[in-house]
Amino acid sequence: MNTPIGHLYIHVPFCSGKCVYCAFYSELFDANTCNAFLDSLERELDMYIDGESAPETVYFGGGTPSILDKEQLERLLQTIHDRMDLSKVVEWTLEANPGTLTDGKLPAVKAAGVNRISLGAQSFDDEVLKQMGRRHSARDISDSVEAVRSAGFEKIGIDLIACLPGVDTDGWKRDLLAAARLEPDHLSVYALSVEEKSVLHAMVKDGHVSMPSEQAQIHALAIAEDILGGAGYNRYEISNYSRPGSECLHNLSCWRGGDYVGFGPAASSRVGRKRWSNSASLDGYVSRLFQGLPPNSDSEILSKEMDATERLMFAFRLREGVFLNDFAIEDLPMDHWYQALLEQERLGLVEQRDERWFLTNTGCLLADTVAEALIPSSPAQPA
Ligand code: SF4
Numbered sequence: 001m002n003t004p005i006g007h008l009y010i011h012v013p014f015c016s017g018k019c020v021y022c023a024f025y026s027e028l029f030d031a032n033t034c035n036a037f038l039d040s041l042e043r044e045l046d047m048y049i050d051g052e053s054a055p056e057t058v059y060f061g062g063g064t065p066s067i068l069d070k071e072q073l074e075r076l077l078q079t080i081h082d083r084m085d086l087s088k089v090v091e092w093t094l095e096a097n098p099g100t101l102t103d104g105k106l107p108a109v110k111a112a113g114v115n116r117i118s119l120g121a122q123s124f125d126d127e128v129l130k131q132m133g134r135r136h137s138a139r140d141i142s143d144s145v146e147a148v149r150s151a152g153f154e155k156i157g158i159d160l161i162a163c164l165p166g167v168d169t170d171g172w173k174r175d176l177l178a179a180a181r182l183e184p185d186h187l188s189v190y191a192l193s194v195e196e197k198s199v200l201h202a203m204v205k206d207g208h209v210s211m212p213s214e215q216a217q218i219h220a221l222a223i224a225e226d227i228l229g230g231a232g233y234n235r236y237e238i239s240n241y242s243r244p245g246s247e248c249l250h251n252l253s254c255w256r257g258g259d260y261v262g263f264g265p266a267a268s269s270r271v272g273r274k275r276w277s278n279s280a281s282l283d284g285y286v287s288r289l290f291q292g293l294p295p296n297s298d299s300e301i302l303s304k305e306m307d308a309t310e311r312l313m314f315a316f317r318l319r320e321g322v323f324l325n326d327f328a329i330e331d332l333p334m335d336h337w338y339q340a341l342l343e344q345e346r347l348g349l350v351e352q353r354d355e356r357w358f359l360t361n362t363g364c365l366l367a368d369t370v371a372e373a374l375i376p377s378s379p380a381q382p383a
Contacts, residue, residue, distance in 0.1 A: 005053040005084070007253050010076070011264035012065040013282055016097075019122075019133040020203065021161070023195030025266035025280035026063040035066060037264075037282060038075055040289040044263050045083050047294055054085040057250035058092040064110040064120075066096035067120070070105050077112035086113060091155075091249040093118055098140035116248075118186070120156040124178040128166050129264045133199070138178070138302055145182045155246055157186035162220040163212045164192055173227065180231040185246035189224045189364065190239045191217045209346065218365050225361075238317045238364045255318050257311040273307040275300055305376055308332050313371040321356035333376040340373040 002072075014029040027033065058080065068076065080086070093116040094109055101117070123129050124138040141158070148156050158179050162172060179187060194201050196213060203209040205265045225235055233241035237255060240248065248260070254258055254260055254270075261269045264287040268277035276299035278285065302310065308327050315322045324341075328334055344350045349363035349370050363370055 005055050007250055007260040008058045009262035010060050011267040012062040013265050014067050016065045016067055016135050020199040023197040027282050029067045034072055036286050040286045042079050043289040049083050054088045055323045056088050056090055059250040061095045064097045065094055066100040067088050068256040070108050072104050073105055074108050078294055090326055091116055098136040098144040101144055101147055110151055116155040117153050119144055121158045122161045123164055124175050128164050155185045158184040159188040162191045163217050165209045176227040187241040188239055209283050236319055255314045273302045321358040323356050336376050337374055345368050
């Protein structure tokens with residue numbers, strides 16, 4: 001690859017089961033399959049990396065990267081060390097599920113340079129966790145936070161899901177307070193969404209689960225902002241809160257328009273106007289790489305205006321707002337964006353302050369609607 005990698009993402013496609021709401025690509029963890037994945041990942045990296053890469057952030061997501069055993073994690077970390085100049089890395093995140101950071105994994109990943117652990121807590125109600133197919137308890141969450149802290153990691157993040165079935169307003173407040181009590185540096189709060197490929201989709205379709213109204217979701221997210229704001233967290237992105245200076249730098253860079261390169265099945269990448277995603281199939285990934293072929297991927301080169309529009313859409317997620325003139329380069333659809341924003345302002349989804357545009361609280365929940373309105377009619381071209 002000629003373009004150096006500033007922000008590196010590795011998709012680790014294994015979990016210990018499937019959560020009912022999940023549509024991310026993952027397979028059931030199996031040690032042999034995982035070794036084949038690690039072999040393949042090395043081949044994929046060797047195909048693309050030119051030795052010049054010196055990322056500033058590294059992000060191991062999934063899936064559940066922490067489900068790998070200690071030796072496999074060490075191998076994964078060494079794979080990166082062997083191929084890149086890591087002297088510029090300021091943030092190296094490992095996504096983990098509570099209860100999986102056992103057997104000496106924490107000191108091993110810390111020794112290799114990981115400095116941020118992002119824990120998928122989702123809820124502190126054991127019954128709700130069970131119904132959602134999570135494989136951990138509330139106790140596991142606090143134990144994991146304690147273990148991560150004792151191991152000396154710089155940053156800890158906790159993810160929560162709002163509007164889970166069976167969680168009323170009081171339960172949601174309890175979840176938020178329980179998370180804040182653990183004093184993480186960062187909190188992600190996503191409203192539950194029904195993804196087409198998830199088990200939840202079928203449950204909702206069959207009438208076994210009913211989803212909260214839009215108003216109820218807005219209310220739940222407003223409660224999150226109140227409670228977490230009161231606990232000293234700044235909502236810097238639609239779904240993300242942090243202590244000052246503890247924003248997730250990897251994601252922040254993507255929202256601000258930075259390029260990123262992903263490896264592993266289902267990983268996606270953005271470099272300049274080019275976008276590509278590896279196919280979501282571990283079998284296909286392993287078999288192609290063993291034949292010396294690049295993994296199957298969909299790729300396209302966006303038109304200049306679609307590229308800028310996509311970056312604008314990402315930027316809108318940030319609470320720092322958007323200054324349209326920052327995107328003002330020749331031939332861009334400024335007038336279309338401006339007219340679209342005036343219309344979204346009329347609908348109460350965006351507002352303008354000091355020449356910057358911001359999503360309103362309702363707009364935060366309907367960010368996709370705002371994003372769609374910004375898209376000019378200009379098709380992408382195959383790469
Ligand atoms: S939500 Fe996370 S832990 Fe659950 S199945 Fe999906 S990737 Fe795995």
